[in-house]
Amino acid sequence: MNVQKRIFKGTLFAVIAGCMWGISGIFGQLFFRDYHGNPLWITSTRLTVAGIILLGMSMLRSRKRIFDVWKSKKNMPILFLYVFGGVFSVQYFYYVAIQLSNSATATILQYVAPVFIMLYLLIFRRQIPKFKSVIFVVLAMLGVFLLITNGNVGRLSISPMALLAGLLAAVAVVIYSIVPRPLLDKYGALNMTGWGMFLAGVGSNIFYPVWRIDFHVDALAIFYILTISIVGTAVAFLLLLRAYQLISPLVVSVATATEPLTSVFVSIPLFGLKLTPLSIVAIIIVIVSVILLSKSEQA
Template structure:
């Protein structure tokens, strides 16, 4: 029997890895909503414990499997050290806390979809920094993102919000934090690689947030199901998901990973509706499609737009 017939093509491997990561992130968001709503866990405790344990595990994994990666070397360069601390506190911690706070104030579906406004914010920031008017595809993406956000937060009734002001604030803050997370560490990533930067970023964010909420100060009902949910968020929703996503970049282009990662909000939305019985009507689904459409548009080659 020819064993070569069972070898998975590289592109298929890349697609599978990023889809698996996106689904895990979506499930993680819905699981966090379950912990907040049913077991009264606080976003603060879940964020600090997730960052600390995931960061330590990721750095340990790097030390054991990539002995050529000097995990402490980054601290010798003052400029990289300061950038890394900023990324850990404002980037990773910012993304994690605002996202979980948005889930706590609304639901996983709404929080995740609002977070996907981030690519549009990145486009606008780069246009302002480069002092260059956005092109056609960027303008279409901005328009779609605006319409989708408006529909999502009003359910089509423009006279009032359909979500709380806290949910809107944390949802948009999550998008801003994700945009910063995307732009700020570019020089660090090119020099040190994603796993090392993310691992240290998690540890730094977790240590920094420990001064606000101690990891041993557990809030919520500890039972077998809730403990399993926390373990799932740490291992599968963080460590394994990030590893799969980064591994997928070896096989497919970043633009393709961006499109396939859109499975995250779709997974969060479907699970919120089926598992957690969150009301998500036609208008909300249209809004989701609008916002996710921006990811597809921004991933298309510029030459196709003329």
């Protein structure tokens, strides 16, 4: 695969993953509205279900290799840092930030992750980012900020603890973006995503077990839960880790800014959301920034 095709494919995977997260967020909103479910319960459920599904797929593909990652003690620090410092922490601290502030604030803080990734690459790998890449990252973050707040800074409610939780969620994005790379190359994205989801699900169950159901279960609730677990978690994270194998973590983290874009577009027919001129400008800024950043990496 030539460089241009690899970068295009990786960027596409990241964009689709972001869209799936956006759809998952909308279904989560519908679930909370119609059933008043607990956010921590849906987190435990989506991670556990996604982990079981992906591990099952990995076993069907290669039964003999399903436990290979556990055969070397050298893998353990990387595996557990990826699972609990990355996959679990991004879910947990994101919801903590929402509880302490609001979803707009939490989302914006989480999208500080590209800055942390640039700093990591600069400090630990001596990779100086291209000036153009820095500009495109800043523009994408500005677009996300304008899209979520509609330019109204007063919507942001930040306490010190909310700020800390949001920044920890951003750090968790950096961890699951960079840490599992050696394991991905050796054991495959499907296997590592499966173990990541499953073990993070086990951790989530300590805080809020899946059997603690406090809402009425019917067909629609099951549909919401399965969509969130399969589309917005299992498939989205699988595409994301595949993207990390093809392109830089910086491009992936910016390309997934399609998450809030998808949420906005889907909210128009479902919730009667009306786009303002500023929202349209923000959407254009994000889309153009992602495209230009991808092309900058190909240069």
